[in-house]
Amino acid sequence: MKDGFIKVSAGTPDVRVADCEYNAGEIICMVHEMAEKGAMVMVFPELCITGYTCGDLFWQETLLKEAKSQLLRIAAETEDINGLIFVGLPLEYQGKLYNAAAALNRGKIVGFVPKVNIPNYNEFYEGRYFSPGKDVDGKILLKGEDYCGAYAEKDPEIEIHFFGEEDLQDVDARENTEDGLDFEEDDFLDELDMDDADYIDEGDLEDDPEEYEVPVSPNLIFTCPEFPELKVAAEICEDLWVAAPPSNLHAYRGANMIVNLSASDELAGKDTYRRNLVSSQSARLVCGYIYASAGPGESTQDVVYGGHDLIAENGTILAESRRFENGAVYGIMDIHKLNNERRRMTTCGFASDREREGFREALFYLEKTETKLEQKFDSRPFVPSSETERARRCEEILNIQATGLKKRLDHIHCQNVVIGLSGGLDSTLALLVTVRAFDMLGLSREKITAVTMPCFGTTDRTYSNACELSRCLGAELREVNIREAVSLHFRDIGHDPDKHDVTYENGQARERTQILMDIANQSGGIVIGTGDLSELALGWATYNGDHMSMYGVNSSVPKTLVRHLVKYCADTCEDKKLSGILLDILDTPVSPELLPPEDGVIAQKTEDLVGPYELHDFFLYHMLRWTCPPEKIFRMARVAFEGEYDAETILKWLKIFYRRFFTQQFKRSCLPDGPKVGSVAVSPRGDLRMPSDACGTLWLRQLDRIKI
Incomplete structure (x- = not known):
């Protein structure tokens, strides 16, 4: 991150609708591929753990529980990754279901961001399943080593259980030959450094020092102590397409990198509109914008998805994927340049302490490293290349x-x-x-x-x-x-x-x-x-x-x-x-x-x-x-x-x-x-x-x- 440069990536994995285990495996493989290429902020599509087009299957408890289990698996199997990872899943919280982005870092879940604007028109029927996340502001309590542990209920208002007693039993004897995983109950408990009594006895769990509160809110700013200049916020698909995107407020409260987990379907000419939308939003907010969209694996019935991934910086498209293919795109953002431009522009105002009320910081950690400048800087910046x-x-x-x-x-x-x-x-x-x-x-x-x-x-x-x-x-x-x-x-x-x-x-x-x-x-x-x-x-x-x-x-x-x-x-x-x-x-x-x-x-x-x-x-x-x-x-x-x-x-x-x-x-x-x-x-x-x-x-x- 020397000189403010940071490499980022947007990826579209191969997805099988409702096959959470397969999808998580593809996400994990792609995370490691992105990390090998130096990416430190990695963004995946909306609801990518389950698939966006599950329809009424989102009401199935089996699917929701499996999505939670696979989220924790993704966290556990990416704990050695030096990066901030965003994946999408359906999140049950306080009796409602939300379309959420989960932020992962070093094997831990550092925040959940629910989608604010729920489309329910034309080919979109999200309002049938998901609640708007505008007023959500709470937390989920997770316990156990590396977040891959048991959930101990302390707050009666919190109703989501991550790997509680029943969840652990469900993982018993699960085998994934493609990823070389073979879980037996005793082995899994060894991984958690827990015995039978640990996860059955709720009192013991409550005394476990490994206890983490994960914020759940659309108003999260992800902050890194090692790179304090970087401020990341998330919005989900439709949030960008409305008149007042949440990212407007995120930028006003200091975010200089916006990630968008999307499932935008393909229509003739829509790619141009989408590209202009991402580019103009990054310019308007003087920020970096990472847009990851659902790919061909989501195409079902009457709708086709193209995996149109985009990375923009202050109005310039740094990277764009080929549509109708799975894969990842990469870009190097200059955070110092964005911050300098914001300081220079006196109209690029920021919220006062009072106006920041309702917004919270979620910490993540990155090892200090020097980003290799792989991209070719324009040697004649005053002269258009085209x-x-x-x-x-x-x-x-x-x-x-x-x-x-x-x-x-x-x-x-x-x-x-x-x-x-x-x-x-x-x-x-x-x-x-x-x-x-x-x-x-x-x-x-x-x-x-x-x-x-x-x-x-x-x-x-x-x-x-x-x-x-x-x-x-x-x-x-x-x-x-x-x-x-x-x-x-x-x-x-x-x-x-x-x-x-x-x-x-x-x-x-x-x-x-x-x-x-x-x-x-x-x-x-x-x-x-x-x-x-x-x-x-x-x-x-x-x-x-x-x-x-x-x-x-x-x-x-x-x-x-x-x-x-x-x-x-x-x-x-x-x-x-x-x-x-x-x-x-x-x-x-x-x-x-x-x-x-x-x-x-x-x-x-x-x-x-x-x-x-x-x-x-x-x-x-x-x-x-x-x-x-x-x-x-x-x-x-x-x-x-x-x-x-x-x-x-x-x-x-x-x-x-x-x-x-x-x-x-x-x-x-x-x-x-x-x-x-x-x-x-x-x-x-x-x-x-x-x-x-x-x-x-x-x-x-x-x-x-x-x-x-």
Whole structure:
């Protein structure tokens, strides 16, 4: 559970309706399989011990007693399992029958959760057998070693007997050849460490120190002392489908993982609705959601069950089973991420102590272990992996950017803009967005002034692309060669032009910004900023140079996404010449072109200096979006970029990321306005209210402790 990760599982065992012994054996086998694969929270379907479709057999005392016996067998045969296990059974309590979830841990029953909402419509007739569990709030007393012992009645209101005298006699000589079990009465009593007198003499039982009270309530929060951040609650099938699911209150009272034991039948299209329901509930409650549904073995008469198991986390489906098959699915949840998100969202309120009345904690225990990160973290979290979704996202972002600029131009009654066009990715995207905004306003593209300003580092390739792009899009092209002006400036300040230091580079950047601002004044226009989110996060911008503009359209677009936005425009523009220019720009190395080229080729490559943007965007996303600590980001990055970057390289650039992020905040504290397009942004007016002089020692010290 290091870093808050915990592996969970939802399983659909093979079920024979009303064959509790067989069903328990299948559940036990699947629990051990899940545990071997590292799962620590395991969820099985509704009424899986008896089968959901027993109908009027639920009135049979024989079935109810056998369900209790097999529940205790499951508990006993999973006592070596490091996990919290949920199974379903019919539970007789205080003269009524409930559809219940039993929570098992280390061979013990730690709680019963009755179903609150009982469906009695269409193909469902649960109201014929089961009572709603909304107002149930009691306990069951169990005695004996490992809960597999006798029940001693102490409370006259409690009417359920778990392995009392008659139950023990019923187990006499039971044989299960499939599981290798052969119970004789004496052997079974030996297992309980009891003799005949122990279980016959109720007085002796009452004096037995091995006595446990098991809570029975829909309002249970299962809590683990070894992992106190984890809070688990349960609801059953229909409870999720109603207008106010019990999990709403569970989350309000602190639960961050909801399990659902279900028997949802299959109808055409119902799987999509079910998937959306689970996903949206996990998003609404900012929680993990594990949904285990009854499988093909329950299919009888007019109804078919598909075993549609789902694992979701805050709106994302982590795992989904193939329907109409038995088996288990697995997912790794990040409890720390969920808790951090809840703290960040001020509207994600929690109950006060007074409002928690009526809810109880049920303790379970887990051995501390490190969850193996088997899943592949998305190495490009800002970029959708699906081509269809990526295209949809690109179109949406371009519209957000253009609409923001459109509003600014309309508000200040401005019909002219100026853009510094370098032939690189960022200025290309800024021009494409500006053209879209002008088209929205019905303004002539000729009022867009694209200024190319060649200097010491400009190559023929980028110069040509800048000029051709401007002409292709119908903008006015203006060229201002700044070599002479910058050289004069170096003479004025006494700088040696052969000394290619930060003064040499930034002098060019600030000269370009001055020119853009003055040309904007000439035309009564504004300067459109081109810098992107990744550059702002690293402070890779010249203060009062390319750092400044009147409106920065790319300010919340990360570098990895800039590339896909330009590619999307190339693919959809229906202009072969324009598409060719955009594709060549995409193929050009990212560079500020401030140092002289070597043999006509770009000599200064940004990623050689500051690091790969795909790494920095990964670091930025998990630091700001999920507030992950450095050690956790390093651990996830090693998994995400396996085969691309080794651990030493990732750690090197992660240290540089944190150092630059903390030292360059002063540049972000005075950023121009710009449209927010995603969940991560660094505007000082919106998402990142960080002191300019905050110290990063704590974060860097954590990275220094990492040993590879």
